[in-house]
Amino acid sequence: MSSSAILPVGDGGVLGAVRAFLGSLWQKKLIDALLVPLELPSGDNVVPAIVSDPEKLKMANPLAPVMPLNSARQVSAITIASPSAERLGVVLRPCEMRALIELVKLKQASLENLLLIGIDCPGTYSISDYGRFVQKVKSPANDFLSKFQEGKEDPLLRKACQICEYPVPANTDLVIGLLGMDLNNSILLEAGTAAGERIIGELGLEKGGVRSREAAIAKMVSQRAERRERLFEQVRKDARGLEKLMAALATCINCHNCKTACPLCYCQECFFDSPVFKFEAEKYLGWAQRRGALRMPTDTLLFHLTRLNHMVISCVGCGLCTEACPNNIPVADIFRLVGDKVQKDFEYVPGRNLDDELPLTTFREEELHNIGI
Amino acid sequence: MAEEDQFEPVIVGFFCNWCTAAAADLAGTSRMQYPPNVRPIRVMCSGSVDPVYVLRALLGGADGVIIGGCPPGDCHYVSGNYRARRRMAILKTILATLGLEEERVWVRWISAAEGAKFSRTMNELTQAIKKLGPNPMKRDWSI
Numbered sequence: 315m316s317s318s319a320i321l322p323v324g325d326g327g328v329l330g331a332v333r334a335f336l337g338s339l340w341q342k343k344l345i346d347a348l349l350v351p352l353e354l355p356s357g358d359n360v361v362p363a364i365v366s367d368p369e370k371l372k373m374a375n376p377l378a379p380v381m382p383l384n385s386a387r388q389v390s391a392i393t394i395a396s397p398s399a400e401r402l403g404v405v406l407r408p409c410e411m412r413a414l415i416e417l418v419k420l421k422q423a424s425l426e427n428l429l430l431i432g433i434d435c436p437g438t439y440s441i442s443d444y445g446r447f448v449q450k451v452k453s454p455a456n457d458f459l460s461k462f463q464e465g466k467e468d469p470l471l472r473k474a475c476q477i478c479e480y481p482v483p484a485n486t487d488l489v490i491g492l493l494g495m496d497l498n499n500s501i502l503l504e505a506g507t508a509a510g511e512r513i514i515g516e517l518g519l520e521k522g523g524v525r526s527r528e529a530a531i532a533k534m535v536s537q538r539a540e541r542r543e544r545l546f547e548q549v550r551k552d553a554r555g556l557e558k559l560m561a562a563l564a565t566c567i568n569c570h571n572c573k574t575a576c577p578l579c580y581c582q583e584c585f586f587d588s589p590v591f592k593f594e595a596e597k598y599l600g601w602a603q604r605r606g607a608l609r610m611p612t613d614t615l616l617f618h619l620t621r622l623n624h625m626v627i628s629c630v631g632c633g634l635c636t637e638a639c640p641n642n643i644p645v646a647d648i649f650r651l652v653g654d655k656v657q658k659d660f661e662y663v664p665g666r667n668l669d670d671e672l673p674l675t676t677f678r679e680e681e682l683h684n685i686g687i
Numbered sequence: 688m689a690e691e692d693q694f695e696p697v698i699v700g701f702f703c704n705w706c707t708a709a710a711a712d713l714a715g716t717s718r719m720q721y722p723p724n725v726r727p728i729r730v731m732c733s734g735s736v737d738p739v740y741v742l743r744a745l746l747g748g749a750d751g752v753i754i755g756g757c758p759p760g761d762c763h764y765v766s767g768n769y770r771a772r773r774r775m776a777i778l779k780t781i782l783a784t785l786g787l788e789e790e791r792v793w794v795r796w797i798s799a800a801e802g803a804k805f806s807r808t809m810n811e812l813t814q815a816i817k818k819l820g821p822n823p824m825k826r827d828w829s830i
Contacts, residue, residue, distance in 0.1 A: 554786035556823050560830060585739070604748070607828040615830040616739070616746050622781050623738045623774075652784045656777055674777070677769035679759065685776045686756070686768075686794040 317511050318491075318504040319519035327456035328497050332433075332490060333371050335503065339403055340368040342516055345429055346400035349388060350374045358445040362388045364402075376405045376433050376490075377455035379471075380444035384577035384632050386413035390423040397426035404428050407435040408483040409632040412665020413577040415485060416628040419672050422580045429509070432483025434492040436462045437475030440637055463497050467537070474633020474646050477542035479535050485667060488513060494530030502527065542650070549644070549651045562648070563618060565641035568611040572645045573621060575638035578628050586617050618645075622652055627673050628664045629653040696750035696816040700727045700809075701736045705763035706798045707755025713802030721809035724816075725753070733757070733794075734767025738778040741792060748825035751791045751816040755805075758796040768796065790815075791822060 323331045339345045351360040352373045360378045362385045365371060385406055392398065406414065411432050417423040436459070439447060444454070447470075451457040461468060467476065483489055487510035491502030502524060505511040514521070553562040570586065573579045585591075591613065602608035626649055635645040657663065660673040702708040708729045714721060730736055733756025741752050754775060756768040775794045782789035793812055797805050824830055 554784075556787060556827065556830075559785055559787070560827065564829075602828075605826060605828040609829045613746075616742055619742050619746075619781065619785075620739050623742075623778060626781065627777065648785075652781050655784050656780050659776065659780060660773075674770075674773060677766060677773055679769065682772050682776050685772050685779070686759075686796050 317514055317521050318502055318523045319514050319517075320500045320522045320524075321490075321503050321519070322500055323497060327453065328459050328492070328501055329375060329377050329453065329455040331501055332377060333374055335490070336374060336403075336405070336431075337368050337371050338517055339429075339513075344401070344513055344516065345403040348374075348403040348405065349385065349392070350403075350405040351376050351378060351385075353378070358448050359441060364392070375455055376407075377459065378444070379436070379438045379447070379454070379458045380441060381407060381410075381438045381632070381634070382441050383575065384413050384634055385410045386417055386423070386577045389414055389428070390417050390580070393424040393426070393428075394422055397424040398428065400427065402428050403431055405431045405433060406483065406486065407433060407438075408480045409435070409478065409630050409665075410577070411483045411486055412480065412630040413632060415665040415668055416578055416630065416672075417580065418668060420578070420580055420628070429488075429513070430486040430506075431488045431490065432486030432506070433490040434483070435475075435478075435481050436492065437468070437471035437478070437481075439470055440472055443470055459492065459497055462492075472633055472637065473545070473644075474631055474636065474650075477538055477545050477650065478631060479539050479542065480665075481534050481538075482531055484665075486510075491527060493534060494524060494527030545647060546651050546654065549647045553644075553648060560615065563614055563643060566614050566618070566643055567641065568614060568617065569640060570617070571638040571640065572635035572643075575634040576621075576625060577630070577632060577634070578625050579621070585620070586613070618648075622649065625649075626653045626656050627660065627662060629657075630664050694817060694821060696724050696813065696821070697748070698725045698751040698753065698812060698816060699744040699749045700725050700753045700755060701730050701733070701740065702727050702755040703733045703757055703763075703768075704729055704731050706757035706761065707733075707795070707805065709799035710755075710797045710801050710805040713799065714806045715802075717802050719802055719806040721806045722813040724813045725809050732762070732764050732767035733771035734762070734764065734769075736771060736774075738774055741775075741778060745791060745822065746824050746830055748822060750819070750822045750825070751793070751812060753793040753795060753808075753812055755795050755797050755808075758798050761798060788819070788822070791819065 321331050347366045349364050352363040353360050353375045360375050448454045487507045489504040491504050495501050505514050553559050629649045631650050633646040662673050736754050744752050762768040779789040795808050
């Protein structure tokens with residue numbers, strides 16, 4: 315049983331308690347800098363930022379129900395050339411942490427010298443919905459959480475969040491727990507690793523836990539799993555078969571935004587942006603002649619199927635591909651449906667832990683007897 | 688029916704240099720027949736066949752694709768065929784989940800000594816694809 319402590323919630327609400335806790339990491343010299351979402355002065359978005367002056371924590375808002383981008387990608391950007399020499403704290407949502415685990419396995423990030431702080435995630439809005447939400451309320455984070463505390467799942471949440479079975483982060487040193495807590499009084503700080511336990515000790519926090527948490531987590535996960543199955547049924551109906559799949563991809567303009575937003579699409583130069591896809595005029599005209607016409611730009615379906623082949627085994631379902639699509643193609647729904655099948659075939663859960671080998675980097679001699687005779 | 692009889696599928700074969708391509712040679716020198724529908728491409732290893740090659744062939748209008756490699760345990764590069772097997776398993780699952788006729792993609796292990804198996808497999812594949820009919824992707828200008 316790992317240790318946990320209760321963080322009191324005062325006048326500043328849950329957000330105040332989280333900011334106070336993050337500040338205490340500095341006071342005790344446990345971190346030198348912190349990667350955390352900060353509110354932009356305009357007030358209608360938060361962005362990940364490296365904070366080196368604890369003064370700036372006034373703007374820190376890891377509870378804002380919006381995820382403009384997956385911070386795993388930012389951790390990769392910071393650590394890929396060389397691990398951080400200073401102690402860097404990183405505040406991540408569960409899907410960001412899971413993506414980070416995958417990136418570490420793909421040798422795109424390093425966890426060395428990082429203090430990983432996960433935070434329970436009730437879900438997020440799209441950037442535009444968040445912008446409207448902040449217009450209406452005084453404190454977006456606290457308001458959102460009190461709505462969440464009432465137990466109603468907000469239908470405005472992103473679809474990917476509504477079907478997410480991982481509201482609680484795993485593999486982080488510390489977890490800031492919200493689920494199952496009475497958010498008017500307290501939140502939970504849980505240790506996930508030995509380093510996390512040491513920190514709870516060093517912060518001099520009184521150890522304690524809550525019994526209501528596990529049941530609350532189980533309830534949320536089962537509701538979401540149910541919703542996920544319903545969505546899968548819908549996607550099978552809407553996007554299975556060449557005709558329907560092409561109808562689902564009808565509005566694709568080949569902008570590759572889904573690839574850019576994906577935390578896991580890590581190639582320095584995408585195959586689809588490479589010279590392989592630059593052809594002579596006669597080639598295009600020849601293809602057009604064979605079918606009577608040729609959709610331009612070419613290779614819409616090839617792009618999506620290839621991205622599935624490359625990424626679906628590691629897809630954590632953060633849904634940012636759908637968010638990035640200018641034409642509302644449900645890219646993430648398709649990835650979740652296909653990923654569910656492929657990941658189960660290899661008993662692989664992306665982001666579960668660092669020791670599970672990536673299925674495409676290894677093999678078993680005795681397996682897959684149905685492939686190849 | 689008559690139209691189906693006339694349908695001559697285009698099948699792209701990726702054959703490993705050390706086993707299946709050698710088996711094709713053996714079939715030839717042994718004067719065993721196989722249908723001209725199969726267009727063989729010799730690759731150094733079945734493990735070098737990127738799924739995108741297979742997709743490119745299918746989306747480009749091939750009616751079938753076959754990947755031929757060394758039998759498990761016999762890979763010239765020790766583990767290339769095991770890696771190919773995982774890749775093709777994932778590719779086939781993706782196609783199946785999206786209802787895209789994964790049965791057009793075959794994986795077969797045919798050793799250099801198995802000229803007869805090579806010829807038999809190519810006959811079976813051609814028959815199976817003829818039964819399936821033309822690949823609908825061939826006519827779709829919008830994919």
